[in-house]
Amino acid sequence: MHAWCWEEYYFGWRVKIPVFEAGGVGSLSRRLSVLVVVFGCLLPSLVEGHGSTGHGLTGQGAGGRSSQPNILFILTDDQRFDATGYAGHPIVKTPNIDAIAHDGVRFSEAFVTTPICAASRASILTGSYERRHKFTFGTPPISAELCGESYPALLKAAGYKTGLVGKFGVSVAEGQAKNMFDLLSPIGYPFLKKMPNGDLRHIDQIATDRALQFIEQCPQNQPFCLSVWFNSPHAEDGEFDRLYPWPKTVDGWYEDASIPVPSLEQEKIFQNEPPFLQRAMNRIRWFWQFDTQEKYVKNVRSYYRMISGIDFEIGRLRAELKARHLDENTVIVFMSDNGYFLGERGFSGKWVHYEQSLRVPMVIMDPRLPEERRGKSISNTALNIDIAPTVLELAGIKTPTGMQGKSLMPLITARKPSGANPAGTTLSWRKEFFCEHLLVDKDIPQWEGVRGERYVYARYFGQSPAYEFLHDLKSDPLELKNLVGNHSYKKVLDQMRQRNIQLKRENDGEYSIEKFPLLPKKNGQQ
Numbered sequence: 001m002h003a004w005c006w007e008e009y010y011f012g013w014r015v016k017i018p019v020f021e022a023g024g025v026g027s028l029s030r031r032l033s034v035l036v037v038v039f040g041c042l043l044p045s046l047v048e049g050h051g052s053t054g055h056g057l058t059g060q061g062a063g064g065r066s067s068q069p070n071i072l073f074i075l076t077d078d079q080r081f082d083a084t085g086y087a088g089h090p091i092v093k094t095p096n097i098d099a100i101a102h103d104g105v106r107f108s109e110a111f112v113t114t115p116i117c118a119a120s121r122a123s124i125l126t127g128s129y130e131r132r133h134k135f136t137f138g139t140p141p142i143s144a145e146l147c148g149e150s151y152p153a154l155l156k157a158a159g160y161k162t163g164l165v166g167k168f169g170v171s172v173a174e175g176q177a178k179n180m181f182d183l184l185s186p187i188g189y190p191f192l193k194k195m196p197n198g199d200l201r202h203i204d205q206i207a208t209d210r211a212l213q214f215i216e217q218c219p220q221n222q223p224f225c226l227s228v229w230f231n232s233p234h235a236e237d238g239e240f241d242r243l244y245p246w247p248k249t250v251d252g253w254y255e256d257a258s259i260p261v262p263s264l265e266q267e268k269i270f271q272n273e274p275p276f277l278q279r280a281m282n283r284i285r286w287f288w289q290f291d292t293q294e295k296y297v298k299n300v301r302s303y304y305r306m307i308s309g310i311d312f313e314i315g316r317l318r319a320e321l322k323a324r325h326l327d328e329n330t331v332i333v334f335m336s337d338n339g340y341f342l343g344e345r346g347f348s349g350k351w352v353h354y355e356q357s358l359r360v361p362m363v364i365m366d367p368r369l370p371e372e373r374r375g376k377s378i379s380n381t382a383l384n385i386d387i388a389p390t391v392l393e394l395a396g397i398k399t400p401t402g403m404q405g406k407s408l409m410p411l412i413t414a415r416k417p418s419g420a421n422p423a424g425t426t427l428s429w430r431k432e433f434f435c436e437h438l439l440v441d442k443d444i445p446q447w448e449g450v451r452g453e454r455y456v457y458a459r460y461f462g463q464s465p466a467y468e469f470l471h472d473l474k475s476d477p478l479e480l481k482n483l484v485g486n487h488s489y490k491k492v493l494d495q496m497r498q499r500n501i502q503l504k505r506e507n508d509g510e511y512s513i514e515k516f517p518l519l520p521k522k523n524g525q526q
């Protein structure tokens, strides 16, 4: 099996500062480092613990610019759509995420357009499909042009103090990071780092520590946009004894929870998958994580613990905002970069077109919203490419014309957008969306497709011949039946094929390796 180490991709301009020694149960003997890249005057203030008197007393941006709220964007890694308390999960507890949902709005139908860390994060940054930003594992960095259109770059240019801590997960064209961030502090695996005093500290806790420092050090007269991109609950791949390391804040959680194991039906479902999916990464990872009952229960409990560990850190962030009187002018955005299979279909991971892979949790809390708009669940389809336009609108910045997502603010505020229908009472909003996976990898097949309200179409164009799926969510919400070849659905199939072609045409056209260049292969890398 090839080395699966792409999560460690960073970029050429970094400054590498070894900080911690390896630690943690079952960790490899590799040497660890934390990458801290800081621009402008923030480095001395953070490192030396002095600087401005900090944010704090007014709760507003520069000179009382309350029209520009602070923005705290919390991204989790591989958190599936239903793994929150507010979504009704029977086991995992997320009181702080639930409180954000209670105070804001939740998007019950939120999806990513490409279900993998790297491409989804590039989509989040640039508001663009993978086909436009052309970034995933194994590709050159995100172009300077698109970096310039990313939400951090545009907010920074508009006067925001911008920061990102945690898992960045993308590389950007040389020289662009400084245009995007005042502080970029990526933190890589392992999850447990040995601190100078010998204690082990979880990287989500370390990310929060840095986030709190950032908030503390932001000038009082400047709004901030801080992206806290947690590494959890992504598995620490290769650490088979402890794939999901959790912080000690949640030690013992769910130890007595009954974890329903996947039924034998999952194996029958797996046998119905086409051969190229039966041998794909979803199955390889299933053997890593879920192929025995003992492994399944242990790993699912640990996955849930990691989510509750993030939730604890979110509580720290909110408490800090409140203590500094920033809570009433700080918008909080929460989502995950892709979904996750926990054994369904005999799979683990993401990457494919099925719902568990594409669907994510998403919450937006704008404290300036009137009471009657809070605590709502919005069922319009929201996408990862909508985040950048939403953040730009919050900051009062015009969305670049090439950006493909749409601001979610009309849904959140229930105001009439420019696309309102003639009656002016119903919001015009997408009923379907284009989705894709363009990574070149021998274990992850390429595909493109359309997910509509009722029908899901996917075309695995890397297969020869191309292999298609058609699902009817109304009669088959679990997507267990492939209706391609079912004569009754021939018309629907033709329509979905046409929509796929049309949406593809609207979104940068046909895929080709010429339009989507790869980096030269390294030894052992596919």
Ligand SMILES: [Ca+2]
Pocket (backbone or CB within 6 Å): 077, 078, 116, 117, 234, 337, 338
């Ligand atoms: Ca991910």
